Amino acid sequence: SQQGEEDPQALSIQEGENATMNCSYKTSINNLQWYRQNSGRGLVHLILIRSNEREKHSGRLRVTLDTSKKSSSLLITASRAADTASYFCATAPVPGANSKLTFGKGITLSVRP
Amino acid sequence: DTGVSQNPRHKITKRGQNVTFRCDPISEHNRLYWYRQTLGQGPEFLTYFQNEAQLEKSRLLSDRFSAERPKGSFSTLEIQRTEQGDSAMYLCASSPSGETGGGEKLFFGSGTQLSVL
Numbered sequence: 001s002q003q004g005e006e007d008p009q010a011l012s013i014q015e016g017e018n019a020t021m022n023c024s025y026k027t028s029i030n031n032l033q034w035y036r037q038n039s040g041r042g043l044v045h046l047i048l049i050r051s052n053e054r055e056k057h058s059g060r061l062r063v064t065l066d067t068s069k070k071s072s073s074l075l076i077t078a079s080r081a082a083d084t085a086s087y088f089c090a091t092a093p094v095p096g097a098n099s100k101l102t103f104g105k106g107i108t109l110s111v112r113p
Numbered sequence: 114d115t116g117v118s119q120n121p122r123h124k125i126t127k128r129g130q131n132v133t134f135r136c137d138p139i140s141e142h143n144r145l146y147w148y149r150q151t152l153g154q155g156p157e158f159l160t161y162f163q164n165e166a167q168l169e170k171s172r173l174l175s176d177r178f179s180a181e182r183p184k185g186s187f188s189t190l191e192i193q194r195t196e197q198g199d200s201a202m203y204l205c206a207s208s209p210s211g212e213t214g215g216g217e218k219l220f221f222g223s224g225t226q227l228s229v230l
Contacts, residue, residue, distance in 0.1 A: 004155075030216045031216050033218060035219075035221075040226070041224070042119075042204055042223045043156065043204070043206075043221045045218040048218055088155050088156075090155075092216025100146065100158045100169065101158075103155035103156045103157075104155050105153070105154055105155045106153075106154070
């Protein structure tokens, strides 16, 4: 079963624009992570935000977490063609539960040059 | 840091054959995970190891699937009597142990793409 659901399913923007992707989840979490996947490759970790954090930055990435709404957003600023990829949110359960990350179905981002 | 290595990158097999995939995690990582991903979907958890102990298996992992991590280093995933529905990307990931309950970031390999004809 998939815990996170990303929105939208697909996003197409012009280079230089910002891309905003959303993730909603159902049960309490320890942390939420965003990953990126280029076609036919493995996933690469982008950023992790803990349940007691509300916002985190890493380079051109900004992630927010609203535990009351059980949602997160990933903002990529000043997008580049090289940002074209699939993006997944993944939730980590509260400590004491099983240890696996549960991934959503992903968002396909296309950045037009 | 050599990263997580998976072999082979691609595997084509006929229905009914057995296949085995190998994963070499990052050397200091004691947690190792197997996920399966089909086209247009996110990775689905199959199983995970803490050192050599297999701590959890998904209901997705039928009795045709078996995974081992004999010395707590590399891992193998075997599928017996493959079916066309087994066609997918099989991803391995590793992480260091950390806070209770896991949730550390995962380092993924490039995956093994299995095609069952």
